[in-house]
Amino acid sequence: MTFDFVEPVVFALLAIGVIAGGAAVVLLSRITAGALLMAFTFLCMAGMFVLLGAETIAAFQVLIYVGAITVLILYGVMFTKFGDRPRALFFQRQTPLAVVFVAAVAIPVALFSFSFTSAPPRPGGGDLPALATSVFTDFAFPFEIASVLLLAAMVGAIVLTGRDDPEEAALRRRR
Amino acid sequence: MTVPLGAYVAVSAVLFFIGCAGVLVRRNAVVILMCVELMLNAANLALVAFSRKYGSIDERGSVFVVFVFVIAAAEVAVGLAIILSAYRNRPVVDVDQIHQMKG
Numbered sequence: 337m338t339f340d341f342v343e344p345v346v347f348a349l350l351a352i353g354v355i356a357g358g359a360a361v362v363l364l365s366r367i368t369a370g371a372l373l374m375a376f377t378f379l380c381m382a383g384m385f386v387l388l389g390a391e392t393i394a395a396f397q398v399l400i401y402v403g404a405i406t407v408l409i410l411y412g413v414m415f416t417k418f419g420d421r422p423r424a425l426f427f428q429r430q431t432p433l434a435v436v437f438v439a440a441v442a443i444p445v446a447l448f449s450f451s452f453t454s455a456p457p458r459p460g461g462g463d464l465p466a467l468a469t470s471v472f473t474d475f476a477f478p479f480e481i482a483s484v485l486l487l488a489a490m491v492g493a494i495v496l497t498g499r500d501d502p503e504e505a506a507l508r509r510r511r
Numbered sequence: 512m513t514v515p516l517g518a519y520v521a522v523s524a525v526l527f528f529i530g531c532a533g534v535l536v537r538r539n540a541v542v543i544l545m546c547v548e549l550m551l552n553a554a555n556l557a558l559v560a561f562s563r564k565y566g567s568i569d570e571r572g573s574v575f576v577v578f579v580f581v582i583a584a585a586e587v588a589v590g591l592a593i594i595l596s597a598y599r600n601r602p603v604v605d606v607d608q609i610h611q612m613k614g
Contacts, residue, residue, distance in 0.1 A: 347514045351522045358526050358549050362533035367542060374545050377526075381552055388519065388563045393576050397555075400580050405548060405587050412541045412591040416604045427536050428607070434535035442528035449524045454516035454564040463563070466570040467577070475574050482581040489585035496592035 347387055353380035365426050367413050375406040390463045519560035527553035540594045540604045544587060551583045 357377030361370045378401040385394035428434070471479055526549060533546030555576045562572025597609055 344514055347518065351518070354522060355525055355529065358529040361542070361545055361549060362529055362536065367539060370542060370545060374548065377549065378552060381556060384519070384522070384556060385559055387514070388559055390559045390563060390573060390576075393555075393559055393573055396577065396580055397552075400584060401548070401552065404584060408587050408591055409541065409545055409548075412544070412594060415595055416541060416598050417602065426538060428538055431536050435532060438528050438532045438535065442524065442531075445528070446521050446524045449520035450517040452515075452517045452520050452565075454513070463570055463573055467573045470571055470574045471577065474571075478578065482578055485585055486581060489588050493588045493592040496589070496596050 343387065347384070350380045350383045350387065353377070354384070368410070371406060371409045371413055374409065375402050378402045378406070392462065392464045392467055516560055516564040519564070520557055523553045523557040523560065526550075526556070538605045538607060540597075540606050540609070541591075543606065544590045544594070547590075548583060548587065551579055551586075555579055 354377055357373045357380060360373045361377065364370045364373065378397060382394040382397040382402070385391070385397060530546040530549035530553060533549065534543050537543055537546065558572045558576050558579070562570045562576075594604060598604060601609070601611070603609060
């Protein structure tokens with residue numbers, strides 16, 4: 337008995353999870369539930385990366401997307417109040433037009449994407465050696481630029497959200 | 512029997528267009544940010560799938576995924592900061608009501 341059927345079955349389950357989670361993010365009216373379903377979508381995506389043999393990327397995905405970005409989004413949901421509104425006000429007025437446009441582009445692209453065929457599989461082994469070699473040789477300079485970008489984003493986020501209210505600063509100094 | 516490359520690319524395309532529809536359709540700015548994250552993640556799936564299954568010798572595609580992670584983290588941090596500072600000016604997150612810069 338072989339276990340060849342396991343990989344397609346796992347792939348089908350993960351694909352259903354990814355697409356249902358993504359659709360729920362768009363369609364659900366409750367934002368907290370949407371954010372948690374987004375985390376679920378990211379987890380299913382990490383499973384797909386494992387299925388593709390890219391374990392390092394899967395680990396990054398869990399750490400950065402499921403960990404950091406979901407928590408940031410949840411903080412954003414917490415700080416902004418989006419009260420209960422009638423159902424019609426969740427979606428923009430141009431919704432039918434936008435759906436028609438997106439479907440008109442999406443269906444040909446999705447059908448076309450099935451035409452890619454995979455190369456014969458290479459000998460196994462994780463993706464970490466190849467990834468590390470590329471990052472620290474050919475892509476060393478972009479890697480440093482990326483760290484500068486993260487620093488700039490951090491400083492920018494602090495500057496954008498920091499209050500410069502003089503009264504409040506005085507109050508804080510007195511405390 | 513392994514899963515063909517086309518199936519991964521198709522899932523990636525479907526998720527990308529779900530995110531695209533969400534950006535076009537929803538009103539809440541935080542949900543729009545979430546949909547942008549979905550689109551970035553769909554692009555990641557396509558990059559990893561092509562890198563692992565399209566017969567390249569070195570796996571350069573995975574390196575781009577790392578950079579996409581960096582960009583996504585920076586984007587969500589700055590995007591939420593902009594939403595919060597706009598929210599502090601006027602407590603709305605409906606993108607239709609944030610029109611103070613309209614000429």
